[in-house]
Amino acid sequence: MNDSIHQLKRDKMAMIGMMIIAILTFIAIFAPYLALYDPLEVNMADRLQMPNEKHPLGTDQLGRDLLSRLVYATHVSITAAALATFMIMTLGVTIGAIAGYFGGIVDQAIMRIVDVLLSFPSLILTIAIAGILGPSLIHLVIAMTATGWVGYSRIIRGSVLSIKEKEFIEGARALGFGNLYIITRHIIPNVISPVIVIATIDMGHIILSITGLSFLGLGAQPPTPEWGTMLNEGRPFMETAPHLMIFPGLMIMITVLAFNFLGDGLRDALDPRMREVMMK
Amino acid sequence: MTVLSIRGLKVYFSTEDGIVKAVNGVDLDIGENETLGLIGETGCGKTVLGLSILRLLSENTVVEGEILYRGMDLLKLSEEEMRKIRGKEIAMIFQNALTSMNPVLTVGTQVSEPFELHHGLRRRDALMKAIEMLKLVRISSPSERVKEYPHEFSGGMRQRAMIAMGLACEPSLIIADEPTTGLDVTIQAQVVELMKELTMRSRTSMLLITHDLGVAAELCDNIAVMYPGEIVEYANTVEIFKNPKHPYTQGFLDSLPGRGLKPMEGMSPSLINLPEGCKFHPRCPFALERCKREHPRMVEIGNNHQVRCFLYD
Amino acid sequence: MKRYIAKRLLLLIPIMLGASMLSYSILYLAPGDPAELMLERQLQGVPTQEQIEAFKEEHGLNAPIPIQFANWLYRILHGDFGISLRTEKPVLTEYLNRFPASLVLFLMSQTLSIAIAIPLGIISAVKHNSEIDHLSRFVAMIGVSVPNFWLGLLLILFFAVYLGWLPAFGYGGFAHLILPALALGVSGCASIMRLMRASLLDVLNQDYIRTARAKGLCERAIIVKHALKNALIPVVTVIGLHIGHLISGMVIIETIFAWPGVGRFLVESIHARDFPVIQGFVLLIAMIFVFSNLIVDISYTYLDPRIRYE
Secondary structure (H helix, E strand, C coil): CHHHHHHHHHCHHHHHHHHHHHHHHHHHHCHHHHCCCCCCCCCHHHCCCCCCCCCCCCECCCCCEHHHHHHHHHHHHHHHHHHHHHHHHHHHHHHHHHHHHHCHHHHHHHHHHHHHHHCCCHHHHHHHHHHHHCCCHHHHHHHHHHHHHHHHHHHHHHHHHHHCCCHHHHHHHHCCCCHHHHHHHHHHHHHHHHHHHHHHHHHHHHHHHHHHHHHCCCCCCCCCCCHHHHHHHHHHHCCCCCHHHHHHHHHHHHHHHHHHHHHHHHHHHCCHHHHHHHHC | CEEEEEEEEEEEEEECCEEEEEEEEEEEEEECCCEEEEECCCCCCHHHHHHHHCCCCCCCCEEEEEEEECCEEHHHCCHHHHHHHECCCEEEECCCHHHHCCCCCCHHHHHHHHHHHHCCCCHHHHHHHHHHHHHHCCCCCHHHHCCCCHHHCCHHHHHHHHHHHHHCCCCCEEEEECCCCCCCHHHHHHHHHHHHHHHHHHCCEEEEEECCHHHHHHHCCEEEEEECCEEEEEEEHHHHHHCCCCHHHHHHHHCCHHHCCCCCCCCCCCCCCCCCCCCCHHHCCCCCHHHHHCCCCCEECCCCCEECCHHHC | CHHHHHHHHHHHHHHHHHHHHHHHHHHHHCCCCHHHHHHHHHHCCCCCHHHHHHHHHHCCCCCCHHHHHHHHHHHHHCCCCCECCCCCCEHHHHHHHHHHHHHHHHHHHHHHHHHHHHHHHHHHHHCCCCHHHHHHHHHHHHHHHCCHHHHHHHHHHHHHHHCCCCCCCCCCCHHHHHHHHHHHHHHHHHHHHHHHHHHHHHHHCCHHHHHHHHCCCCHHHHHHHHHHHHHHHHHHHHHHHHHHHHHHHHHHHHHHCCCCCHHHHHHHHHHCCCHHHHHHHHHHHHHHHHHHHHHHHHHHHHHCCCCCCC
16 A cells, blocks of 8 residues: 555656645635635626636626636535535445345345446436436435445445455454444445545546536526536627636636546556456 | 577666666577577576567667577667567467467467468468468367367467467477476476477477476476576586586475475575675575675586586686 | 347346336436426416326326336337427437437447547557657546536537637538537547557557567557457447446537437426436436447457357
8 A cells, every 4th residue: 555655656647636636625615715706796887807907717797706706616516526426435335335244135136226227327317317306406416426326335345245254354243243333343444445546536527427417507506606507607608708618617627637637646556456446 | 500699698677676687698509409498496587588589578678798590690680680580480489378379369360370471371371381280289170279269278288389389480499488387297298298399300499498397307408507697507408417516506406306305595586686796695505705706607617517606616 | 149149138127127117216206296297387387286186197196106107117118108298299209309310429429539549549559658649648638537518618619609610509411510529529539548558558568469579470460460459358348338428428418519319308308397208218228328238248259259158
């Protein structure tokens, strides 16, 4: 593991990715202190301005300051992505651990559900679920969780199957510890690290999905500033005020690029054993 | 008449951990119709030496010295001239036929390739030749077998197909790198027998690279013992087995099942951090003060027996 | 081989049954009573309790859910996917009408990305660590990171609005196809290229490539004859996986380019809360996806003789 960290540190692109992610996280957390204007403040007199001294990135169709909206949007988009990742991971790990630990019918039933979910292109199912739940960012996150856990649960199930026969688990069982205790205290800590790595690699996809579906109107709703939503709102003004669609898209691309750089670095740095886990 | 003569060969390549000095000044001669055994432990540079003859090492490798094939320095040839040597004049048989044969091409395609390439045969005729070759290496119903893929062959059959591939264009020299490693003992014996017969018949010279002294005893006329990057002893096979001079050769022979099964002390040094002086001195039971500082030269001790050790200098 | 295909087709039955159950149950995710919601749409106003009851009676919505599902499945198996609430035409007809446009876009995009990705990946691997390799890897990295909806808009802005070379949206001749196919294909193209490069580099380090060199083959023959087929095996897997991404991407791209395909129809139906259309789409896509995966798996056997499906 130390070797991997060492190699990762030498990977220039991965480090650049990490730095960008740190900056974006900082912006996301301190958005209210960084924004010059209220992102929701409408000022029709100043509408559709190109970048100028007063508004570094110009204003939108309602005269709202684009830079301030982008700063707040960073908060919204990154938080939503982080929340979705966290929920997908939690659900996936829980279900996978249950399937692997209990085996038998429970495992069979879960794996059949997994098979069915894998027979859909996951984003289509996400779109359908989000669409039926009704457009809102939280519904989008729920829909993504409902379809996204599958991959994680398969990995965790495999790891749990291989670890559960180990002596220390047998020992814990002999000492009379309950299933829940054994799963949470002994099994999950032992299988969690590949999951976290995969989650990092996956983050780029999550952001693309969230912003993409928001762009379709299935995520954050106006006037909430969110990259995809802003892009959609700016679309009708593409010819006269292209900055309205260029900057939000740029933000998405930079963020995804940063996660992909880091993800590539992580993949390269992983020892073969972990690579094997991920390949399955 | 020597077929191959290697002079002052050095092969270095750099890795993340440092410079690997795989071959450090090797001189060797292989005569017409001779089988020379190159013996040594894993990681002593013998495979690298074999690959350097056909210039099959990666581009960042530094190769110095001379490799004279019938008087022509292979290291000075252009890539295109070299390609005409490979497979036609000098062929190579690799260890582990499973990974050394292309999994997605039929055995027939792979065995017939040298005929297409060097004899300009058409596909069909080349395939007929391949069937003949497979028959020669005693693969039953070869005209059926050519259509199969390597994974459908047994381990011994794959190795025999490798031999067929190597012998296809009747090369003057064959470099066989551990051709029997990983095979069952009985299959090993068959393969050895086959190689012996085929090289005798076609009057091909061979450089046999192996760590298996039994195989070497069976096949070789002369034996060169390699210890990290250099030759430490050279003599004909009978002489080496009867009268080993170098402490390393003695230790190596003593570790054989038939000769006491006494494991040698210590480990072979890494090719990155070679010891000063005689490279064997840290493991040598007879090491002198001198061995730590000076590098011994190869001395002739009569009967065409050479040894690199101060005990005989 | 025939037995394998038969077995795979047989395995599809439980999967499709599960998929239809899932498609059916999506309806119950809707906040509120689906019957009420559908009726509300039909009547363009708030329905009375009697109207709701009558509607439920008419559509068999009072039966226990398993029976409802069985009825629904029975109708699906007879090609009846229900009636669109919005257009009031059969769902299947609506999809079949839009399917050709989507298929054209899909094929164009897939062909374009494979035709660009594979040669670039090969060049990148053969000349690895050269300028051209660095450049194409960088472009590929951008390609996998750029959001396709943004790329689509940029392409419109540049090629349609500024340069006026190509139509910005709509369905028509070949010119209409170029921009949406590009926007749709870029990310898949980039990942196929990245994988092609990695895979070929890996193959070129294998023992059997050294064997081929030892025979005296030239670099070109080594790559074409010995390396390529091996290197393509994982690439085919990814092309298969990308079919799912491509279908998902079409939903967005068709919307941006006003492309009259099934993807845009889905988005319109979602905004109109046209449940039968959404359900039908999910099920149809699952069927297409499962079959295309089967085709990919079968195409392996041609590339890799070690795989024998028995």
